[in-house]
Amino acid sequence: MEEKIICSMNGVSIYGIISILIFVVFFTGMLIWAFTTKASYLNKMGSLPLNGGEKDSNDKLNAE
């Protein structure tokens, strides 16, 4: 039954093609992007939460 429903829809095959295209393009782009980003920048970003700008001695409770 489902096949009939789907086949009767105008141009439904395009959805499958669009899906796979978007998927491949998106992930290729994302991976290139992630792996070409500089390590120094990543380190800087990673430590961003550790400095909240508080005047009061940068969180005494975390100090060992």
Place this chain on the structure above:
Amino acid sequence: MNTNIETFKYDNRIVRAFAIVTVIWGIVGMLVGLLAAVQLFFPEANLNFQFITFGRIRPLHTNAVIFAFVGNGMFMGIYYSLQRLCKARMYSDFLSWFNFWGWQAIIVGAAVTLPLGYTTSKEYAELEWPIKVAIAIVWVAFTVNMFGTILKRREKHMYVAIWFYIATALTVAVLHITNSMTMPAGWFKSYSMYAGVQDALVQWWYGHNAVAFFLTTPYLGLMYYFLPKAANRPIFSYRLSIIHFWALVFLYIWAGPHHLLYTALPDWAQSLGMVFSLMLIAPSWGGMLNGLLTLRGAWDKVRQDPVLKFMVAAVTAYGMATLEGPLMAIKTVNSLSHYTDWTIAHAHGGALGWNGFLTFSMLYYLFPRLYKTELWSTKMANYHFWLGLLGMIFYIVPIYVAGITEGLMWKQFNKDGFLQYPNFLETIVQVVPMFRLRAIGGTLYLTGVFMMAYNLYRTAKAGKFEPDTEAQAAALEKGPEIAHGKYSFHRFLEGKPMFFTVLAIVAVLVGGMVEIIPMFLIRENVPIIASVKPYSPLEVLGRDIYIREGCLGCHSQMIRPFRSETERYGDYSKAGEFVYDHPFLWGSERKGPDLAREGGKYPDAWHYNHMDDPRSTSPGSIMPRYSWLLTQPLETDALPSRLGALRRVGVPYPAGYENGPAQKDLQAQALKIVGDLKLGSVNCETNKEIVALIAYLQRLGTDIKSAPVTTAAK
């Protein structure tokens, strides 16, 4: 280098306000859950009081825990971390407090309307339309406040936690609006614009992504902020967090149909949901490992610090739930797990472990900092941790056993090829002891929460609240940043929150559109089953009572195409049967038998007696009594507005039908049912609610029972 150092203040009041209500609503939500759990083995626990009966308080429990406990916990964490990550006070104090009081008003609205039976019946979206409008307004206020803060930030780049917050704000808005398309039929009654299969797909696209973008992405953002803070070291891999974010946001939205496997939903949508669910394991586990590996070399801290203990357990629970979810989305596994308590166990692994424990860790982290003191009792917090963990195990393990037992018993055939347990009740009686154990687990978990509340209260008493924290940072320089040499697209993106937002929303919407658009086209393509007709006026009112009482919390109306189901319930459900179902009532859980073909199975008098006292007709049943239906008058005054609203969403009632002919038809059908009841020695007046409910139940599935199935393409 900019030397223009600015001094400003972080708003701690709003964080404290959200923290306090998180604890209060957490306790309320879990208490309601416990009451619901007890009713599953002791139905009399509703005290024969309709407002606290299982069907009505189950949505109250889920809404309270998701939107009140986790929702407030999310706002608490975001309001604390966003200010510090942006090095700026929230954009507008007015919007912060509008967000706070608006959200609490919505919760109170839910706590009043759900027990009263005002519900749309759509899971996690039960609230009626005026409250839905209020949610949209408050959410917009939150989003504007968040973007305002991001725009006036003093930190050039947006940390990954903020990306998760942005994705949350936008996607929840899209989901909420799409799934809330309803036609009002009075102040607290509405009908979904969508019908049947379409409504089911939209609802589970929403339901799945509510879990994704309300319970998962904001909490991942919070994990990326609070875990490094508590461990006092940066996240293990920032690169991994980038991949985690984009992959998760992109993939999650496609996976919704895995809630509808083997239903009347078209097969392609089911397969799409399954494949994307499996792919979700990768980013989810990437995120979990990123969290856990942050603690490498700091595991000694975990032994002593309750904050880290809760975080580690929460992240582990996230990993477990996100492995189990995709496995349950495999069609063969789902054929066993769906409609059973396995789903409940899965949901609670995520809720108690991931959301609950991460919220507790944030509360233990924040209270000492907001009150400038140390936690009143670290020992007590550690006891809370172990009690919570024990409670979780006692909750989840018995429910897994119950779920798998139910699934196997439903499918079991004897050597002669008949169902081994033809009476559904046999399968429920078998798992009742597990329900008792589950309630013990829930009690342990809740006891831990009470301990936390006391501990936090004592911490607050011992310290002095700091309403504003003074901070300093350099003002943000204007103009493009090319200072680091190579101009990176990534950095450009993070520097441009609006562009980032557009990209994030495109990633989210693509999946949604590919899934949803064909379903809108399908409206014209669902085969019309000639014998399927709109509900009669009396049946419409009966269906509304079915919705009000939350019957679909325990009874599905969707027979899957398995021999074990067709033997037990009758012919499997077809898409064309639900074209007039606004909303769809397929359900997601069976504590009682499926009702898709209930019509004509029992005489009217059986239904009457069964509603009065289910144990009189079905000994051992765990269904509550619905004796109030026997005495409460049927509100026929509402008929014109309801039939009118249904016509407006596409049910072909003739013009003017509701203004006269409908009342006559209603009376005629009611008289017939009352006559049938007399044959069964039951005296009942025509104007009682039970008559309408019987009319609806006797209609279920009869359209294609009475006539041969003929499909006619439109």
